[in-house]
Amino acid sequence: xxxxxxxxxxxxxxxxxxxxxxxxxxxxxxxxxxxxxxxxxxxxxxxxxxxxxxxxxxxxxxxxxxxxxxxxxxxxxxxxxxxxxxxxxxxxxxxxxxxxxxxxxxxxxxxxxxxxxxxxxxxxxxxxxxxxxxxxxxxxxxxxxxxxxxxxxxxxxxxxxxxxxxxxxxxxxxxxxxxxxxxxxxxxxxxxxxxxxxxxxxxxxxxxxxxxxxxxxxxxxxxxxxxxxxxxxxxxxxxxxxxxxxxxxxxxxxxxxxxxxxxxxxxxxxxxxxxxxxxxxxxxxxxxxxxxxxxxxxxxxxxxxxxxxxxxxxxxxxxxxxxxx
Amino acid sequence: xxxxxxxxxxxxxxxxxxxxxxxxxxxxxxxxxxxxxxxxxxxxxxxxxxxxxxxxxxxxxxxxxxxxxxxxxxxxxxxxxxxxxxxxxxxxxxxxxxxxxxxxxxxxxxxxxxxxxxxxxxxxxxxxxxxxxxxxxxxxxxxxxxxxxxxxxxxxxxxxxxxxxxxxxxxxxxxxxxxxxxxxxxxxxxxxxxxxxxxxxxxxxxxxxxxxxxxxxxxxxxxxxxxxxxxxxxxxxxxxxxxxxxxxxxxxxxxxxxxxxxxxxxxxxxxxxxxxxxxxxxxxxxxxxxxxxxxxxxxxxxxxxxxxxxxxxxxxxxxxxxxxxxxxxxxxxxxxxxxxxxxxxxxxxxxxxxxxxxxxxxxxxxxxxxxxxxxxxxxxxxxxxxxxxxxxxxxxxxxxxxxx
Numbered sequence: 001x002x003x004x005x006x007x008x009x010x011x012x013x014x015x016x017x018x019x020x021x022x023x024x025x026x027x028x029x030x031x032x033x034x035x036x037x038x039x040x041x042x043x044x045x046x047x048x049x050x051x052x053x054x055x056x057x058x059x060x061x062x063x064x065x066x067x068x069x070x071x072x073x074x075x076x077x078x079x080x081x082x083x084x085x086x087x088x089x090x091x092x093x094x095x096x097x098x099x100x101x102x103x104x105x106x107x108x109x110x111x112x113x114x115x116x117x118x119x120x121x122x123x124x125x126x127x128x129x130x131x132x133x134x135x136x137x138x139x140x141x142x143x144x145x146x147x148x149x150x151x152x153x154x155x156x157x158x159x160x161x162x163x164x165x166x167x168x169x170x171x172x173x174x175x176x177x178x179x180x181x182x183x184x185x186x187x188x189x190x191x192x193x194x195x196x197x198x199x200x201x202x203x204x205x206x207x208x209x210x211x212x213x214x215x216x217x218x219x220x221x222x223x224x225x226x227x228x229x230x231x232x233x234x235x236x237x238x239x240x241x242x243x244x245x246x247x248x249x250x251x252x253x254x255x256x257x258x259x260x261x262x263x264x265x266x267x268x269x270x271x272x273x274x275x276x277x278x279x280x281x282x283x284x285x286x287x288x289x290x291x292x293x294x295x296x297x298x299x300x301x302x303x304x305x306x307x308x309x310x311x312x313x314x315x316x317x318x319x320x321x322x323x324x325x
Numbered sequence: 326x327x328x329x330x331x332x333x334x335x336x337x338x339x340x341x342x343x344x345x346x347x348x349x350x351x352x353x354x355x356x357x358x359x360x361x362x363x364x365x366x367x368x369x370x371x372x373x374x375x376x377x378x379x380x381x382x383x384x385x386x387x388x389x390x391x392x393x394x395x396x397x398x399x400x401x402x403x404x405x406x407x408x409x410x411x412x413x414x415x416x417x418x419x420x421x422x423x424x425x426x427x428x429x430x431x432x433x434x435x436x437x438x439x440x441x442x443x444x445x446x447x448x449x450x451x452x453x454x455x456x457x458x459x460x461x462x463x464x465x466x467x468x469x470x471x472x473x474x475x476x477x478x479x480x481x482x483x484x485x486x487x488x489x490x491x492x493x494x495x496x497x498x499x500x501x502x503x504x505x506x507x508x509x510x511x512x513x514x515x516x517x518x519x520x521x522x523x524x525x526x527x528x529x530x531x532x533x534x535x536x537x538x539x540x541x542x543x544x545x546x547x548x549x550x551x552x553x554x555x556x557x558x559x560x561x562x563x564x565x566x567x568x569x570x571x572x573x574x575x576x577x578x579x580x581x582x583x584x585x586x587x588x589x590x591x592x593x594x595x596x597x598x599x600x601x602x603x604x605x606x607x608x609x610x611x612x613x614x615x616x617x618x619x620x621x622x623x624x625x626x627x628x629x630x631x632x633x634x635x636x637x638x639x640x641x642x643x644x645x646x647x648x649x650x651x652x653x654x655x656x657x658x659x660x661x662x663x664x665x666x667x668x669x670x671x672x673x674x675x676x677x678x679x680x681x682x683x684x685x686x687x688x689x690x691x692x693x694x695x696x697x698x699x700x701x702x703x704x705x706x707x708x709x710x711x712x713x714x715x716x717x718x719x720x721x722x723x724x725x726x727x728x729x
Binding site: 054059096 | 461
């Protein structure tokens with residue numbers, strides 16, 4: 001075990017992949033010698049050469065088009081989109097191409113070797129265009145898998161699983177935690193199964209559910225709630241698509257209450273899907289309406305970020321409302 | 326880095342602009358309308374077997390297109406797209422490739438797939454979306470694909486295959502790069518060809534794909550079929566400048582323009598392009614100039630946007646031109662050719678009738694291949710659907726009787 005931050009953990013997962021597959025390629029804007037704006041790919045070009053780790057022209061559409069082709073050829077394609085806010089020029093290549101490659105061809109061709117890494121989320125004073133959480137757009141597209149880690153250990157294990165998974169995966173990296181979150185991470189290879197939520201803390205009064213950087217917020221809210229005698233079960237969804245209905249439903253049947261929290265705007269956020277499904281699965285066990293603590297239906301702001309974000313205090317208020325309903 | 330701006334500085338002291346049409350690219354033409362080699366032109370080295378296979382493919386596709394256009398009018402298939410006028414461009418370029426080169430096409434390149442050996446029944450099964458369709462009945466007619474024949478399944482969104490071809494070709498190359506030196510350690514054995522129309526060249530994917538191929542030296546042949554029309558929009562309302570070829574030059578890609586109705590010119594250009602791509606490991610752009618004699622698709626009516634006179638001017642049939650050359654070579658027996666033509670028509674009609682009778686794909690195919698294995702939510706949805714169909718079998722006659 002070694003102490004790593006999330007960037008080191010991601011770098012380690014990529015390094016293992018590059019050593020494992022002679023044709024694996026890492027590419028994106030500035031990812032070559034420079035190692036990417038966040039340095040997630042540091043040192044990999046020196047190690048694997050500029051033909052396998054390289055800068056692309058500034059074209060997200062091109063990066064994903066290229067990635068689809070490379071993956072269809074059979075090489076692990078590790079594409080980086082510098083900020084999730086800039087993934088939209090590649091939207092067509094992802095939702096119409098990556099997601100449908102296998103289905104439309106009757107499995108004559110597929111892009112299971114594709115993994116898209118992209119930093120997402122706020123908390124870095126980045127304003128409108130360096131803070132978005134666009135997971136819900138992609139969660140509406142059959143054929144994709146969406147994964148979000150909450151700390152370095154999860155990041156390495158989930159990224160390795162995403163790369164090895166035989167489906168195209170978008171791996172959202174909470175950029176606020178890149179350096180802020182550190183922890184013990186094995187230097188050797190390991191994977192964390194996709195599609196499984198993790199119960200981070202057991203509790204009896206209310207289930208708290210989030211993913212990625214928002215996990216820190218709900219864990220904090222759970223601590224504050226405990227001080228007031230409320231026992232929270234804290235769950236990290238980890239994989240947004242396909243998501244682990246069973247684990248969440250089981251927890252809600254036990255606690256009778258659910259609070260879902262995410263940074264993205266509330267309307268049509270992925271929380272809406274969770275609420276609709278859990279309402280159906282757990283209707284007779286619910287003690288109060290399922291609550292959502294999310295971003296406002298505005299673009300992500302700069303100056304009033306503190307007011308905008310679904311912070312621990314807002315989550316705590318929702319927990320109390322739910323318990324006292 | 327010796328040249329951070331990557332331009333050649335040719336300092337000039339006179340204020341002048343280069344005209345957007347200043348670049349005029351010549352068009353390679355070898356075979357004239359009478360089936361003779363132009364004076365000064367050199368016929369490519371093409372053996373009899375290849376030439377005959379090329380001719381038979383064009384003739385087959387012409388017959389298939391005619392029959393299926395009619396079948397669409399009869400309501401037997403929902404949609405069709407003809408290759409009419411571009412048979413030579415597509416078939417001769419495919420003939421110049423290796424069978425293991427990847428073909429990434431737009432939708433009007435059925436002749437390339439036929440050249441590779443796609444059977445008549447395979448064509449029909451796809452068009453009738455039956456259970457024998459390799460695509461499992463999920464896409465509109467003519468969206469063919471075959472792993473065995475290295476023909477990437479067609480996708481409807483326009484131009485998306487262009488940057489994908491760059492990526493696929495890059496994969497074909499990266500195997501030949503020496504890890505230590507970073508240099509190519511051998512010639513590249515297989516490459517990718519990417520077909521698209523001049524309309525698709527307006528999409529962002531075109532620019533992204535060509536730029537990335539040039540910068541990353543991907544072994545891909547971009548084959549632009551400039552057939553004059555993007556659905557109903559004529560080329561002069563689609564782009565300015567000298568065709569699509571000038572854009573290749575702009576991206577720093579070796580480029581050639583060919584007469585797309587001249588099978589020998591297309592064959593010669595593609596053969597040479599493949600040699601450049603495999604030995605140098607860099608892309609080439611070929612712009613083929615032919616005229617789309619037919620409609621864009623069966624949903625289109627060209628009489629709404631062009632005149633009969635205009636169409637008549639372009640009637641120079643690419644198949645007939647090549648046929649005359651074959652006859653002059655003594656490689657074709659005219660009587661046998663006429664007989665074969667009749668046989669093909671009969672075979673097509675028989676295959677159509679066979680494919681119509683084949684069952685639709687099984688209900689399970691609704692949820693297979695979304696992922697490598699169906700995810701839990703899909704399995705649940707499938708079970709619910711199955712139960713519903715079993716309760717109302719009369720409303721779902723295609724699948725009800727086959728459910729267990």
